[in-house]
Amino acid sequence: MQYVKSKDGVPGLRERKKQATKVALSEAAVRLAAEHGAENVTVEAISSAAGVSPRTFFNYFESHDDAFLMIDAEVGQRIRRALREAPAEIPVLEVLRDAFLAELTDVAERHEVWSLRAKVFQRSPYLLVRGLGAHMAEERELAQAVADRLGSAAGDRVGLYPRLVASVATAAIRTSIEDWCERTPDVEFAEVFRATFAHLTSGMTPPDTPDTR
Amino acid sequence: MQYVKSKDGVPGLRERKKQATKVALSEAAVRLAAEHGAENVTVEAISSAAGVSPRTFFNYFESHDDAFLMIDAEVGQRIRRALREAPAEIPVLEVLRDAFLAELTDVAERHEVWSLRAKVFQRSPYLLVRGLGAHMAEERELAQAVADRLGSAAGDRVGLYPRLVASVATAAIRTSIEDWCERTPDVEFAEVFRATFAHLTSGMTPPDTPDTR
Numbered sequence: 001m002q003y004v005k006s007k008d009g010v011p012g013l014r015e016r017k018k019q020a021t022k023v024a025l026s027e028a029a030v031r032l033a034a035e036h037g038a039e040n041v042t043v044e045a046i047s048s049a050a051g052v053s054p055r056t057f058f059n060y061f062e063s064h065d066d067a068f069l070m071i072d073a074e075v076g077q078r079i080r081r082a083l084r085e086a087p088a089e090i091p092v093l094e095v096l097r098d099a100f101l102a103e104l105t106d107v108a109e110r111h112e113v114w115s116l117r118a119k120v121f122q123r124s125p126y127l128l129v130r131g132l133g134a135h136m137a138e139e140r141e142l143a144q145a146v147a148d149r150l151g152s153a154a155g156d157r158v159g160l161y162p163r164l165v166a167s168v169a170t171a172a173i174r175t176s177i178e179d180w181c182e183r184t185p186d187v188e189f190a191e192v193f194r195a196t197f198a199h200l201t202s203g204m205t206p207p208d209t210p211d212t213r
Numbered sequence: 214m215q216y217v218k219s220k221d222g223v224p225g226l227r228e229r230k231k232q233a234t235k236v237a238l239s240e241a242a243v244r245l246a247a248e249h250g251a252e253n254v255t256v257e258a259i260s261s262a263a264g265v266s267p268r269t270f271f272n273y274f275e276s277h278d279d280a281f282l283m284i285d286a287e288v289g290q291r292i293r294r295a296l297r298e299a300p301a302e303i304p305v306l307e308v309l310r311d312a313f314l315a316e317l318t319d320v321a322e323r324h325e326v327w328s329l330r331a332k333v334f335q336r337s338p339y340l341l342v343r344g345l346g347a348h349m350a351e352e353r354e355l356a357q358a359v360a361d362r363l364g365s366a367a368g369d370r371v372g373l374y375p376r377l378v379a380s381v382a383t384a385a386i387r388t389s390i391e392d393w394c395e396r397t398p399d400v401e402f403a404e405v406f407r408a409t410f411a412h413l414t415s416g417m418t419p420p421d422t423p424d425t426r
Contacts, residue, residue: 093417125338132341150419160392160405161420164385164412171384172377179373192373199377203416204306206363207374 029067080145242280293358355379
C-alpha cells in the first residue's frame with residue numbers, strides 16, 4: 001500500500017500510540033473473556049489490564065461489547081482509500097492484495113488472540129451476531145468502493161462484479177489465514193497470501209501438482 | 214448434474230415424498246419462529262403445521278433446533294458425489310457450478326423463507342452459531358472432496374487450492390443469490406449464477422462495462 005503511505009506519510013507517533021492502545025484494550029478484553037466469559041468482564045477490568053482508565057476505554061469503543069469484536073473500522077477505511085488512490089492501471093485485485101497484506105503484517109503475532117476471540121464468540125453468541133453484522137457491513141462498503149473505482153454512476157446499485165470481488169477477496173483472505181495457521185512456521189504468511197491471490201487472478205485453474213503442502 | 218442423475222436415475226416417488234416432508238417441516242418451523250421466536254415454537258406445533266405427527270418429526274431432525282437451520286446434509290452429499298463421478302476432463306469449478314445450480318432450482322420459491330430464516334437467526338443467536346458451525350463443516354467437506362478429485366494422497370492435509378475452491382465457491386453462490394434477489398424478476402437466477410462463475414474462471418478481470426445492471 002505504498003501509494004497510500006507515500007501520500008500521507010508514515011503515521012505519526014500520536015497515531016501509532018492510539019493504535020497501540022486500542023489493540024491493547026481489545027486483546028485484554030478477549031483474553032479476559034476467554035477466561036471468564038464476555039458477560040462477566042467489566043470495562044474496569046479491561047481498562048485496568050490494558051493500563052488505562054475506564055474513561056479512556058470509551059474514547060476507543062462506543063460500548064462494552066465492541067471491545068471484544070476486534071474489528072478495526074480504520075482498516076476498512078485504509079483499504080477503501082487504497083482503492084480510491086491507487087493508479088488506475090493497477091488491477092483491482094492487485095490493489096486489494098497489497099492493501100490487505102499491509103494490514104496483515106501482524107497476523108503471526110495476533111493469531112493466538114484471534115483463536116481466543118473465536119472461543120469467546122462461541123460462548124457468547126450475541127457477540128457473534130454483532131461481529132457478523134460488522135463484517136457484512138465491511139463487505140458491502142468494500143463492494144461499493146470497488147464499484148466506485150470501476151466508475152459506477154452515483155445512485156447506481158452495486159453490481160454483481162464489485163460484490164463478487166468483495167466477497168471472494170474476503171473468503172480468500174480468511175482461507176489464506178487458516179491455511180497459513182496450519183503450516184506456520186514452515187511458510188511465510190505473505191507467501192501463502194500471494195499464492196491465494198494468484199489463484200484468483202489465474203481463473204482458479206488447479207495447480208500442476210496437488211497443492212497439499 | 215446429469216452424470217449423477219443418469220447414474221442413479223430420477224429419485225423415486227418415495228424419495229421425493231420424504232424430501233417434500235422435510236422441506237415442509239423446515240418451512241413450518243421457520244415461519245412459526247419468525248412470528249413467535251424459535252424458543253417458543255414446539256415440535257408439536259411444527260409437526261401440526263406440516264401435517265405430520267411429532268414422531269415423524271424426529272425421523273427427519275435429530276433435535277428441535279435442527280428444524281430451523283434449513284441445512285440439508287443431502288445437498289452436500291450430492292455435490293460431493295458429483296465431484297467424485299464427473300468425468301475427469303471437466304474442470305472442478307464447472308462441476309461445482311452445474312451441481313450447485315441443479316440444487317438451486319427452487320431458489321426463487323425458497324427466497325422468502327430464507328429471508329425469514331435470517332430474521333429467526335438474528336433473534337436467536339444460538340441458532341446462528343449452530344448454522345455457522347454446520348456451514349463451516351460443509352465447506353471443509355467440500356474442500357476435502359475437491360482435494361480427492363485432484364488426487365491428494367490419503368492422509369495428506371487439504372491444501373490451499375482445494376480450500377480456496379470451497380470458500381470462493383461458497384462466497385460466489387451467496388453473492389449470486391443476493392444479487393439475484395435484488396434484480397428479480399428482471400433476470401433469471403441461472404443467468405446470474407453462470408455470470409458469477411464466469412467471473413471466477415476468467416481470473417476476476419473487470420467486465421468491459423461497469424456491471425451495475
